[in-house]
Amino acid sequence: MPAQLIDGIALSQKLRAEIAARAAALTALGKQPGLAVIIVGDDPASHVYVRNKVKGCEDAGFYSLKEQYPADLSEAALLERIAALNADPAIHGILVQMPLPKHIDPHKVIEAISTKKDVDGYSVLSAGELMAGLDGFRPCTPYGCMKLIESTGVDLRGKHAVVIGRSNTVGKPMALLLLQANATVTICHSATPDLGLYTRQADIVVAATGRRNTLTADMVKPGAIVIDVGINRDEAGKLCGDVDFAGIKEVASHITPVPGGVGPMTITMLLMNTVEAAERT
Numbered sequence: 001m002p003a004q005l006i007d008g009i010a011l012s013q014k015l016r017a018e019i020a021a022r023a024a025a026l027t028a029l030g031k032q033p034g035l036a037v038i039i040v041g042d043d044p045a046s047h048v049y050v051r052n053k054v055k056g057c058e059d060a061g062f063y064s065l066k067e068q069y070p071a072d073l074s075e076a077a078l079l080e081r082i083a084a085l086n087a088d089p090a091i092h093g094i095l096v097q098m099p100l101p102k103h104i105d106p107h108k109v110i111e112a113i114s115t116k117k118d119v120d121g122y123s124v125l126s127a128g129e130l131m132a133g134l135d136g137f138r139p140c141t142p143y144g145c146m147k148l149i150e151s152t153g154v155d156l157r158g159k160h161a162v163v164i165g166r167s168n169t170v171g172k173p174m175a176l177l178l179l180q181a182n183a184t185v186t187i188c189h190s191a192t193p194d195l196g197l198y199t200r201q202a203d204i205v206v207a208a209t210g211r212r213n214t215l216t217a218d219m220v221k222p223g224a225i226v227i228d229v230g231i232n233r234d235e236a237g238k239l240c241g242d243v244d245f246a247g248i249k250e251v252a253s254h255i256t257p258v259p260g261g262v263g264p265m266t267i268t269m270l271l272m273n274t275v276e277a278a279e280r281t
């Protein structure tokens with residue numbers, strides 16, 4: 001029987017309705033959730049991402065502040081703006097769209113954002129909170145993957161989860177979230193010699209490599225749940241993920257499509273973190 005699709009669009013819609021209801025309750029108390037998005041320079045893809053984030057905020061009833069600066073903005077000026085937003089009570093979340101122009105140190109910028117407003121969850125302190133199992137903001141993409149996995153109804157306790165990829169924004173936090181949910185976790189990466197050896201033992205595989213066909217049907221245990229984070233293009237220019245969707249859907253129990261799986265969840269979890277930040281103030 002072919003795998004069941006995990007529909008990221010439908011789950012996003014459901015969660016966004018819940019977020020909008022929470023936002024409305026806060027607004028009624030005079031505490032409308034506010035997200036500030038800063039974009040520096042004119043990278044076209046970044047502008048599309050920012051537009052989608054701003055629209056997501058508006059649809060959820062948030063106050064949305066978009067600050068757009070030319071590519072020659074100085075690092076000092078950007079840090080000054082972040083300090084002002086840290087102090088602004090109307091703003092509960094601050095996001096600086098990456099990548100930044102080369103003369104600006106992204107680490108300095110991320111660390112300048114107050115941990116209370118770090119709704120991207122990228123700062124060292126937020127990463128430490130996740131590591132230590134403390135309340136904090138989880139990076140949006142792995143947080144969204146957890147919601148997709150939960151939506152299958154699986155109990156992760158005692159299950160073996162394999163994460164392919166170890167970036168700070170996806171792979172590592174993904175592994176920690178799975179560990180927190182009591183899965184037994186293996187992390188694989190480009191220096192893993194025989195990927196299939198690990199993935200064939202997995203009840204859940206999360207692929208986050210940015211390489212097409214990292215995972216093929218022969219590498220998947222029958223009945224496994226497969227979450228595909230990757231965003232790639234095939235020879236025809238069509239959007240595809242990291243896994244061989246056509247082959248794996250004949251073996252897995254559940255699989256996320258690309259597009260329509262993990263992608264829509266990322267902004268949803270940004271909104272979730274922002275409403276949470278407002279509730280905590």
Ligand code: NDP
Nearest residue numbers: 141165166167170189190208209210229230231262263266
């Ligand atoms: P990075 O390039 O930062 O990390 C990729 C990871 O994959 C690295 O840890 C790398 O290993 C590992 N890797 C690369 N090739 C292989 C291989 N052949 N076998 C095993 N491991 C491998 O990417 P990100 O984590 O930022 O993103 C991963 C993918 O997810 C990208 O396609 C990105 O576009 C997508 N993405 C999608 C999002 C969404 O909203 N849907 C959001 C964020 C990312 P090593 O560390 O050894 O180099």
